[in-house]
Amino acid sequence: MARIIVVTSGKGGVGKTTTSASLASGLAVQGHKCAVVDFDVGLRNLDLVMGCERRVIYDLVNVINGEATLNQALIVDRRTDKLSILPASQTRNKDALTVEGVGRILDGLAETFEFVICDSPAGIEHGALMALYYADEAIVVTNPEVSSVRDSDRILGLLHSRSRRAEQGLDPVREHLLLARYDAARVTKGDMLGIDDVQSVLGIPLLGVVPEDKAVLEASNEGVPVIHFPGSAAGKAYQNAVFRILGKEAPESSLEKPRTGWLKWLLEGSG
Amino acid sequence: MLAVMVLELYDCDKVILARDLERVVAESPCVFDNTLVVAALDCLHNPDCAPDFVWLCSLCSSMGMHLVAVRGGNAQQRHSALQAGLSCLCSQSPAYSVCEPEHRPTPRTEQQKAFAFHMESCRQEMVPVSRSDHVPPRVISTPVRSGQQVFHTGDLILAQAVSQGAEVLASGNIYAYGPLRGRALAGACGNASARIFCTCFEAEMVSIDGHYKMISPHERHLWKKSVQVQLNGRELSVQPL
Numbered sequence: 454m455a456r457i458i459v460v461t462s463g464k465g466g467v468g469k470t471t472t473s474a475s476l477a478s479g480l481a482v483q484g485h486k487c488a489v490v491d492f493d494v495g496l497r498n499l500d501l502v503m504g505c506e507r508r509v510i511y512d513l514v515n516v517i518n519g520e521a522t523l524n525q526a527l528i529v530d531r532r533t534d535k536l537s538i539l540p541a542s543q544t545r546n547k548d549a550l551t552v553e554g555v556g557r558i559l560d561g562l563a564e565t566f567e568f569v570i571c572d573s574p575a576g577i578e579h580g581a582l583m584a585l586y587y588a589d590e591a592i593v594v595t596n597p598e599v600s601s602v603r604d605s606d607r608i609l610g611l612l613h614s615r616s617r618r619a620e621q622g623l624d625p626v627r628e629h630l631l632l633a634r635y636d637a638a639r640v641t642k643g644d645m646l647g648i649d650d651v652q653s654v655l656g657i658p659l660l661g662v663v664p665e666d667k668a669v670l671e672a673s674n675e676g677v678p679v680i681h682f683p684g685s686a687a688g689k690a691y692q693n694a695v696f697r698i699l700g701k702e703a704p705e706s707s708l709e710k711p712r713t714g715w716l717k718w719l720l721e722g723s724g
Numbered sequence: 725m726l727a728v729m730v731l732e733l734y735d736c737d738k739v740i741l742a743r744d745l746e747r748v749v750a751e752s753p754c755v756f757d758n759t760l761v762v763a764a765l766d767c768l769h770n771p772d773c774a775p776d777f778v779w780l781c782s783l784c785s786s787m788g789m790h791l792v793a794v795r796g797g798n799a800q801q802r803h804s805a806l807q808a809g810l811s812c813l814c815s816q817s818p819a820y821s822v823c824e825p826e827h828r829p830t831p832r833t834e835q836q837k838a839f840a841f842h843m844e845s846c847r848q849e850m851v852p853v854s855r856s857d858h859v860p861p862r863v864i865s866t867p868v869r870s871g872q873q874v875f876h877t878g879d880l881i882l883a884q885a886v887s888q889g890a891e892v893l894a895s896g897n898i899y900a901y902g903p904l905r906g907r908a909l910a911g912a913c914g915n916a917s918a919r920i921f922c923t924c925f926e927a928e929m930v931s932i933d934g935h936y937k938m939i940s941p942h943e944r945h946l947w948k949k950s951v952q953v954q955l956n957g958r959e960l961s962v963q964p965l
């Protein structure tokens with residue numbers, strides 16, 4: 454039974470695509486057949502982060518419209534053959550996604566893959582709703598700042614009301630929090646929200662904390678998921694998250710310990 | 725004070741109502757979006773007819789309106805309104821009444837409408853309901869997230885957090901057992917004795933019977949404490965529990 458996992462956030466630029474690429478690569482390296490689907494139709498990015506932009510011939514919308522088969526559109530990753538990428542279309546918009554079409558594609562992928570990672574576009578409109586509709590699990594990528602936390606809260610509300618599991622009254626979507634671009638020094642100084650601040654608002658289990666890391670930008674420019682940079686702090690954090698998705702123990706890095714700062718004090722009030 | 729749209733029913737024929745209502749809503753798109761509607765039964769041509777409130781609720785909600793209550797009507801009509809999950813408000817007092825029996829419009833001709841719309845502020849006495857008609861409280865056991873809205877005609881019990889940007893409304897009391905960070909409106913259809921109870925008070929706004937209060941830094945001594953909110957005269961008071 455394939456696990457369909459949506460990587461979502463509401464807010465843009467928080468690290469959804471970076472997360473999708475790294476987690477999918479990490480799961481494949483661990484020997485699990487994994488497909489990663491770019492739902493950001495019209496603003497396709499995942500192929501760049503995965504370094505396969507020159508190999509895109511057919512895309513998600515072609516498959517939905519029956520212009521290509523799933524196997525024609527899937528791109529096998531250069532680094533591990535357990536990983537396949539289904540790119541988004543650059544020349545179409547999100548209206549091309551339909552509930553039936555996306556359902557057919559995910560059913561097709563679930564036959565051959567153990568994990569299907571859906572990289573959601575930003576926002577709470579049609580594209581994001583299509584990406585989360587069939588999800589069994591959701592990884593909510595949040596940055597430690599107030600606006601990102603609020604948007605994540607909104608997306609959690611949509612997972613509870615607009616997903617297939619909610620509409621059909623099945624078990625709810627399993628939610629995980631992935632805190633990205635975390636800067637422990639700035640939390641200590643008090644100008645960034647801490648882990649416990651974010652969790653007190655969102656109230657969902659923590660999958661991992663990815664620190665702010667220069668390697669993320671370098672990796673993205675090179676078209677290599679940052680998890681393939683084992684020396685980097687972000688790469689290590691994604692590796693730990695992969696272990697946790699697989700239900701294994703992963704060491705809790707030092708930055709995952711709760712801290713408090715004046716921002717938290719401000720939020721809680723002086724009383 | 726809460727502004728509501730009053731749908732004054734003259735006819736309860738489904739075909740005519742649906743047709744006319746669709747036309748009115750189509751003429752002014754957006755005007756009716758997300759409005760609270762009270763159906764007034766005082767002006768029915770046939771005061772003893774039996775409108776189908778379940779059907780009327782779904783008709784209203786298909787047009788973006790929320791039918792929350794009926795006003796006036798006979799015991800049978802009020803009973804079927806309660807069965808449909810609506811509240812019952814007292815008839816307008818004669819001084820305000822738009823159509824007294826002697827002014828009741830003559831039976832409708834083709835030109836006459838099945839209903840009329842007008843806005844008014846909602847300050848109404850609830851009809852005392854017998855125990856058997858009591859609306860049970862609604863229990864929400866999942867978090868109410870930002871952007872979500874929960875409404876119940878009766879008491880509302882919230883077992884988990886109400887996030888910033890979420891809105892919880894009840895015609896009765898509100899009990900929040902998780903942190904209350906959003907907006908809470910109790911007695912939303914006119915009930916000055918409604919209260920809000922919460923164990924962890926971080927609300928953006930609280931309101932009872934249309935009197936609202938934004939939470940200012942002065943209330944910070946109550947922040948994250950157990951409090952109750954009630955209406956004293958025209959003033960909302962937030963007291964520690």
